Amino acid sequence: MPLWGGIEAGGTKFVCAVADDQGSIQAESSFPTTSPEETLRQAIQFLKPHPFEALGIASFGPLDLDPKSPSYGHITSTPKPGWEDTDIVGAFADAFGIPVGFDTDVNGAALGEWRWGAAQGLEAFIYLTIGTGIGGGMVINGEPLHGLMHPEMGHMLIPHDHERDPFPGNCPFHGDCLEGLASGPAIQARWGQPAETLPDDHPAWALEADYLAAGLVNFICALSPQRILMGGGVMQQGQLFPMIQERVLKLLGGYIQAPALLAKIDDYIVPPGLGKRAGVLGAVALAQAAHRTAAIEKGN
Numbered sequence: 001m002p003l004w005g006g007i008e009a010g011g012t013k014f015v016c017a018v019a020d021d022q023g024s025i026q027a028e029s030s031f032p033t034t035s036p037e038e039t040l041r042q043a044i045q046f047l048k049p050h051p052f053e054a055l056g057i058a059s060f061g062p063l064d065l066d067p068k069s070p071s072y073g074h075i076t077s078t079p080k081p082g083w084e085d086t087d088i089v090g091a092f093a094d095a096f097g098i099p100v101g102f103d104t105d106v107n108g109a110a111l112g113e114w115r116w117g118a119a120q121g122l123e124a125f126i127y128l129t130i131g132t133g134i135g136g137g138m139v140i141n142g143e144p145l146h147g148l149m150h151p152e153m154g155h156m157l158i159p160h161d162h163e164r165d166p167f168p169g170n171c172p173f174h175g176d177c178l179e180g181l182a183s184g185p186a187i188q189a190r191w192g193q194p195a196e197t198l199p200d201d202h203p204a205w206a207l208e209a210d211y212l213a214a215g216l217v218n219f220i221c222a223l224s225p226q227r228i229l230m231g232g233g234v235m236q237q238g239q240l241f242p243m244i245q246e247r248v249l250k251l252l253g254g255y256i257q258a259p260a261l262l263a264k265i266d267d268y269i270v271p272p273g274l275g276k277r278a279g280v281l282g283a284v285a286l287a288q289a290a291h292r293t294a295a296i297e298k299g300n
């Protein structure tokens with residue numbers, strides 16, 4: 001059975017894995033994200049002994065995903081020190097000489113969920129992560145949505161009642177975009193303690209559910225997803241799911257009459273099926289896709 005390499009390139013850590021066609025992981029390693037030189041060398045060193053057919057990279061961004069662009073395969077304007085304009089695809093293509101699939105961390109995770117997780121069989125769905133940042137990816141008929149660049153769902157603007165919530169938001173670009181109001185660091189900055197230390201009945205969670213529900217309603221109206229998967233550290237707070245579900249229905253106001261949404265909201269807004277493995281298995285799914293694309297191109 002062929003093997004596939006996957007790299008979940010996060011701003012905090014890199015996770016590398018080798019997996020088979022069923023997404024069963026045969027070898028795995030993770031290490032902190034330091035300088036590009038050191039981190040990419042560590043990834044290459046781990047992967048080198050394994051006979052995989054293609055590699056997938058699901059990376060923090062922003063990224064250049066346009067194959068016609070001279071900077072295709074680069075991490076572009078990231079604020080992460082040392083990583084601006086890093087040719088991440090080039091580094092691995094040079095080291096291994098095999099097809100390399102490349103996409104955002106969330107598009108990758110979404111693809112992994114479509115192959116093996118909670119989005120199997122769906123034509124159009126969204127995967128969101130609520131963690132250090134907020135990111136979202138959409139997969140349509142098995143293809144991650146790119147368009148102009150790639151979606152930046154976390155930077156959507158949503159209503160902000162400054163009287164109820166005087167916190168100005170902490171997005172360096174927009175202040176009070178969705179990420180600026182509802183990411184893990186935003187919760188910590190607003191309440192003065194890490195999100196994971198706030199009790200279940202703290203008012204932080206009602207506010208959090210309001211912001212996330214506002215974002216979800218906009219995604220539902222704009223993109224018509226058949227399901228929304230919500231992962232990331234903040235969604236470890238399981239009590240958020242019913243709160244968000246209830247608010248989404250309320251905000252939609254009965255306008256969208258889809259049975260999958262109205263009758264089964266707890267099957268519509270759900271945690272990822274692959275849990276913490278979504279990211280790295282997403283990268284593995286990107287490797288498989290790159291292999292198929294390369295085979296088609298060869299055939300032509």
Ligand code: ADP
Pocket residue numbers: 010012129130131132133183184185188194195196197231232233234235236237
């Ligand atoms: P990253 O986004 O860096 O990949 P995570 O998805 O784990 O990593 O997100 C980290 C953020 O999630 C931090 O801001 C942290 O405070 C928050 N977080 C982690 N665990 C929990 C938890 N159990 N409850 C609430 N927030 C959490």
Ligand code: ZN
Pocket residue numbers: 154155171172173174175177178179180
């Ligand atoms: Zn923003």
